[in-house]
Amino acid sequence: MAETTDKELLTRYRRGDVDALGVLVEKYRRPLFAFILNMIGGQNEADEIFQEVWFRAIRSLAGYEERNFFGWLARIAHNFVIDRARRKRSDVSLDEELADGVPLRDAIPGATPDPEREIEKKDLAARLAKAVECLPAEQKEVFLMRIQADLPFKEIARAQKVSINTALARMQYALAKLRPMLREYQSA
Amino acid sequence: MHEDIANKILLAQSGELPAGEWNELRKHLAGCEDCRRYREDIDQIAAWAGQALPVGSPSPAVSRAIRMEAERRAKPEPILRFARSAARVLACAAALMLLLAGWHTLTAGRHAERIHEIDAILAIADADDPMPVPVADIQAATGREEKLRTLARQLLQMEGLGNESEPSLLEI
Incomplete structure (x- = not known):
């Protein structure tokens, strides 16, 4: 049986079928929540934003005419994440220092002068997660939207209000910081 | 590593590379080990990121809140809307019927009284x-x-x- 499209589900919800919206919430629960969680970092805040994203979406459905529903959700999520980051003034810069005085740039495992020691201590997956966490916000967002949420670059660029080439460049920068870890792991 | 090819690799993986550029990419990858390795690394990183990055799940309370908001904002089902309209029409019809029945009862009583009055007049006329x-x-x-x-x-x-x-x- 053919999968019901987002458009059909939205039409059903507009006619009063609440279960149809429930299907959409469940369909995008994992990629949307994972994206928010990795951008924000805490379960409670991720819960709040996830809820706000859906509340905003439900309120705005009357005027919704997009083709890519998840891309639209991701844009709403992006706005909430940016807004939250601004309020908290928590934009992470690689030039900022950690509590122990070590520049964040040097705390990214791929950039450490002693990668072998790092590899011995932690497995690659955990280090990769930490490295992603430490990426500049724009690069991290592109990486998460692409890898975790499986959004095309066209939608990512739209969410970030940049050109597709800028979105591609941000992904390239992110990958350039993550690749050395992979190389070290493979050579170990 | 060639930057323009790197972009094409990313676009190919996201399904956004125009069909006409696939051949060019394949040809380049066949002859460029750096770009091939880049593509393999991206695949590896994506696979590991999928395992390493927290996925989590919204709490049940959040899911319930979304459901309640969806219910609050939802329009009623067409059948329900029809039923409500039909109920309104039936209520109006019932009210109209009650009014007519009341009017009929009142006028019927009056006519019965008039029959008796006419009979009485005729009876008096006969007698007197x-x-x-x-x-x-x-x-x-x-x-x-x-x-x-x-x-x-x-x-x-x-x-x-x-x-x-x-x-x-x-x-x-």
Whole structure:
């Protein structure tokens, strides 16, 4: 049986079928929540934003005419994440220092002068997660939207209000910081 | 590593590379080990990121809140909307029928009273006739009385009361 499209589900919800919206919430629960969680970092805040994203979406459905529903959700999520980051003034810069005085740039495992020691201590997956966490916000967002949420670059660029080439460049920068870890792991 | 090819690799992986550029990419990858390795690394990083990055799940309370908001904002089902409309129409019809029934009951009572009044007048007229009437006139008087009765019934019939089997006013 053919999968019901987002458009059909939205039409059903507009006619009063609440279960149809429930299907959409469940369909995008994992990629949307994972994206928010990795951008924000805490379960409670991720819960709040996830809820706000859906509340905003439900309120705005009357005027919704997009083709890519998840891309639209991701844009709403992006706005909430940016807004939250601004309020908290928590934009992470690689030039900022950690509590122990070590520049964040040097705390990214791929950039450490002693990668072998790092590899011995932690497995690659955990280090990769930490490295992603430490990426500049724009690069991290592109990486998460692409890898975790499986959004095309066209939608990512739209969410970030940049050109597709800028979105591609941000992904390239992110990958350039993550690749050395992979190389070290493979050579170990 | 070639930057323009790196972009094409990313676009190919996201399904956004135009069909016409696939051949060019394949040819390049066949002859460029750096770019091939880049593509493999991206695949590896994506696979590991999928395992390493927290996925989590919204709490049940959040899911319930979203459901409640969706219910609050949802329009009723078409069948429900039709049922509500039909109920409104039926309620109006019932109210109208009650009004008509009430009106009918009131007017029916009034007509019954008028029948009795006419019968009473005719009875008094019969009883109080002081003049002796010849036999030939008695027959004429009976005919007139009968005509009067018929006329009264026809008038009542025109107001919605009376028996259709009675002779029409025009036949009299």
